[in-house]
Amino acid sequence: MIYSANYFFRFLILIAAILFCLGFSSPTSSKLSINSQFAQGISSLNEENYQQAISNFTEVINNKNDLMDAAYSNRCLAHLQLNNNQAAKEDCYQALTLNSKNIEAYLNNGIANYRLDNYQQALAAYEQIIKLKKDDYRAYYNQGLVYFQLADYDRALNSYNQALSHCDENQVQPKILIHYDRALTHLKLENFSKAIADLNHVIIFNPNHEYAYSQRGYAYLKSGNYGAAFKDFSQVIELNPQATFAYINRGITAGNLGFKKVALKDFNIALKQFEANENLDGYQKILALIRQLKQMNANTYRISVG
Numbered sequence: 001m002i003y004s005a006n007y008f009f010r011f012l013i014l015i016a017a018i019l020f021c022l023g024f025s026s027p028t029s030s031k032l033s034i035n036s037q038f039a040q041g042i043s044s045l046n047e048e049n050y051q052q053a054i055s056n057f058t059e060v061i062n063n064k065n066d067l068m069d070a071a072y073s074n075r076c077l078a079h080l081q082l083n084n085n086q087a088a089k090e091d092c093y094q095a096l097t098l099n100s101k102n103i104e105a106y107l108n109n110g111i112a113n114y115r116l117d118n119y120q121q122a123l124a125a126y127e128q129i130i131k132l133k134k135d136d137y138r139a140y141y142n143q144g145l146v147y148f149q150l151a152d153y154d155r156a157l158n159s160y161n162q163a164l165s166h167c168d169e170n171q172v173q174p175k176i177l178i179h180y181d182r183a184l185t186h187l188k189l190e191n192f193s194k195a196i197a198d199l200n201h202v203i204i205f206n207p208n209h210e211y212a213y214s215q216r217g218y219a220y221l222k223s224g225n226y227g228a229a230f231k232d233f234s235q236v237i238e239l240n241p242q243a244t245f246a247y248i249n250r251g252i253t254a255g256n257l258g259f260k261k262v263a264l265k266d267f268n269i270a271l272k273q274f275e276a277n278e279n280l281d282g283y284q285k286i287l288a289l290i291r292q293l294k295q296m297n298a299n300t301y302r303i304s305v306g
Helices: 006-011 029-034 036-046 050-062 068-081 085-098 103-115 119-132 137-149 153-165 172-188 192-205 210-223 226-239 244-257 260-276 280-294
Strands: none
Touching: 036 050, 036 068, 050 068, 068 085, 068 103, 085 103, 103 119, 103 137, 119 137, 137 153, 137 172, 153 172, 172 192, 172 210, 192 210, 210 226, 210 244, 226 244, 244 260, 244 280, 260 280
């Protein structure tokens, strides 16, 4: 008997990074020494005291001096960190009105528009950066995230490729983000070998990247490499014992390997975690899966992948 768990593959969620590259505007040190409020605003941003940063930059703006465009741009950034996206968009607009070459304002304006579902405006902002500074990897990376959201995966891949080509050798964190998001795009296109290659890079850079193991496990599972998938989902669980979906995915993998007892054990752990988190929908689905699993013979139990 072949057990079909296609509906259960909703648990194999693609986790998009959504970690946009942000930027803040910093004038020359001579200007900072003259304007203490601006300097304090920068310090507040670095200390993640965003409400205080907004107050600091507001005072700079009210004084109407030559730091206004940078103050609007940085207040936009502070608003983004607080998820005040409409306010962020308005501040970036003011910054660009005062200085049409403010790259950081374009960058943050693109993020604000993305969060407001204004995808074409976000893309336009990143195109402006590329016109001003064609080797800025941040513009290509953020552009790729927008195309991914629009399900334009070929363009997303092209943007990620451009982003990687403009990264310096020592820029490890950006490379992790780009390889990870490019892997998610390959997964959407069912290019599993290419997704695995990108995720290998992520894991080399960061051996404790939980989501990279999870996505690579999914790619292995869809490729029929159940042993490698089982190993990756086990690594996710080692890194995060509360990763409910990793138990489900490993249980599905164990089923495809014919390990009924292992699958049942993992499903029961997932069941308890759903119960503890009061996730009734997940609880009911796992319960139904366990019931069906118990009715099957160990030698015939398989879960079809797809």
